[in-house]
Amino acid sequence: MQLLQVAQGIEASRIGMAIRESMWAFPILNLVHLVGLMVAAGTIVYWDLRLLGLGLRRTAVSELGRQLLPWTWGGFSVMLVSGLLLAWCEAGRLYSNFIFRTKVVLLLLAGLNVLVFHMTVYRGVTAWDRATVTPLRARIAGAMSLVLWLGLIAAGRAIGYSLDYGV
Amino acid sequence: MTDSPFGEWCWNLPVSVAIRGAAWPFPALEILHIVGLILVFGTVLIVDLRLLGVLLRREPAWQISADLTRWAWPGFALQLLTGPLLFVANSRKFCDSPFFRCKLVLLVLAVAFHFTVVRRVSASIDAGVARWTGGVSLALWAAVILSGVSIELF
Numbered sequence: 001m002q003l004l005q006v007a008q009g010i011e012a013s014r015i016g017m018a019i020r021e022s023m024w025a026f027p028i029l030n031l032v033h034l035v036g037l038m039v040a041a042g043t044i045v046y047w048d049l050r051l052l053g054l055g056l057r058r059t060a061v062s063e064l065g066r067q068l069l070p071w072t073w074g075g076f077s078v079m080l081v082s083g084l085l086l087a088w089c090e091a092g093r094l095y096s097n098f099i100f101r102t103k104v105v106l107l108l109l110a111g112l113n114v115l116v117f118h119m120t121v122y123r124g125v126t127a128w129d130r131a132t133v134t135p136l137r138a139r140i141a142g143a144m145s146l147v148l149w150l151g152l153i154a155a156g157r158a159i160g161y162s163l164d165y166g167v
Numbered sequence: 168m169t170d171s172p173f174g175e176w177c178w179n180l181p182v183s184v185a186i187r188g189a190a191w192p193f194p195a196l197e198i199l200h201i202v203g204l205i206l207v208f209g210t211v212l213i214v215d216l217r218l219l220g221v222l223l224r225r226e227p228a229w230q231i232s233a234d235l236t237r238w239a240w241p242g243f244a245l246q247l248l249t250g251p252l253l254f255v256a257n258s259r260k261f262c263d264s265p266f267f268r269c270k271l272v273l274l275v276l277a278v279a280f281h282f283t284v285v286r287r288v289s290a291s292i293d294a295g296v297a298r299w300t301g302g303v304s305l306a307l308w309a310a311v312i313l314s315g316v317s318i319e320l321f
Contacts, residue, residue, distance in 0.1 A: 027320040034316050042209030049238060056234045059226055067223050068213070153205075154198050161194055 007095035010088055019089035026089070033082040037156075039075030041149060043068045051142030053134040060129045061138075065122075090163070099162050103155035110148040117141035174262030177255040186256035193256055200249040204312070206242025210235040211308045214285070218301025220294060228297065232289040261318065270314040277307040 010016060019025045049055030050064055087094055094100040121137040128135055134142075177183060186192045214232050216222035223231055254261050261267045280303065288300040 030320050031313070031316055035313075038205070038208050038312060039212065041205045042212050045205055045209050046213060046235065046238070055238055056231070058230055058234060059223065063223070063225065071212075071216075071222075150202065153201055157194055157198050157201070161190075 004092070004095050008092035011090060011092035013088070015085070016089040016091065019085060026086070029082045029086050033079055033086060036075045036078030036080075036082060037153070040072050040079055041075075041153070043072040043075065044145060044149060047072065048142040048145045051134055051138045051145075053132050053139065057132045061131075061134070062125045062129050065125075093163065094159075097159065097162060099155050099158045103152060103159065106148050106151045106155060110145065110152065113141055113144045113148065171262040174258045177258035177262075180255055182252065183255045183258065186252060193253070196249045196253050196256075200246055200253060203242040203245030203249065207239050207246065208308060208312065210239035210242075211304065214289065215301040215305040215308075218285075218288065218297040218304070220298060220301075228289045232286075264318045266314045266317040266321065270311055270318065273307060273311045273314060277304070277311050280304055280307055 019029070046055055047064065047068055050057070050059070050061060056064060087100075117138070121135055121141070128138070186196070213222060213235055214228070217224075217226070217228050217231050284300055285304050288297050291297070
């Protein structure tokens with residue numbers, strides 16, 4: 001079976017139908033998605049600025065990570081679940097949508113960036129915990145994350161317009 | 168058309184006509200508005216959770232507040248710049264939206280609360296006062312964002 005048919009099957013499924021037919025489900029899922037975004041992005045941006053050595057320089061990196069990242073993951077989980085449900089009800093149309101595809105790629109790249117960062121330079125954080133000039137690899141991870149999230153947000157906003165206009 | 172003469176006046180401004188002249192300026196302004204919001208809300212969230220005693224308890228609240236506010240200001244400036252442009256470009260809709268009025272009132276309250284209470288409390292060491300201040304501030308800003316998002320969604 002082709003991936004497009006899978007996507008169309010998802011869209012036609014009972015959950016997909018239920019979200020489309022309900023007057024409130026779609027806007028409420030959207031609202032929840034944006035609340036998740038605010039918590040996730042609001043914490044990510046200051047984490048990235050710390051990695052870049054530009055913000056919260058008086059706070060130890062490991063302490064900030066321990067305190068902030070659970071909130072990031074909480075917000076992100078809310079985004080992921082609501083995002084999947086939002087995509088569920090128009091999966092067939094989104095499948096061929098260029099902006100949606102871009103967004104998925106950006107999301108995977110952002111995940112890869114987090115994975116590489118945590119498996120490499122963050123392992124030795126004790127050596128640069130209080131540094132205001134952070135290691136180059138930490139700065140690269142912070143900058144990549146900021147750029148990728150800007151792209152994710154721009155793509156997210158653009159999907160709504162692209163579906164309205166049928167791009 | 169809106170019943171409000173002010174809304175019509177905004178709608179017909181050259182800048183509004185220019186923004187509506189192409190498909191991309193309005194979404195681009197929205198994205199910049201969201202970027203500014205993330206800087207502001209990130210600061211609000213972290214400072215208020217610190218005041219609530221939930222986050223970063225080992226760091227003094229004044230220090231967290233000072234280090235974050237430095238980044239919140241450019242974010243807020245970006246919002247003050249893009250917000251009115253978004254408003255005039257789509258003023259017929261905004262003038263008729265109860266959510267938009269809600270948002271303006273809540274925004275004024277949240278900003279006033281920040282300058283009168285939050286700033287002073289962040290510098291003090293009274294944990295009891297800090298707790299309710301953080302709670303009220305977070306609730307106000309959450310309400311600003313929820314009403315703002317609702318203009319578009321409902």
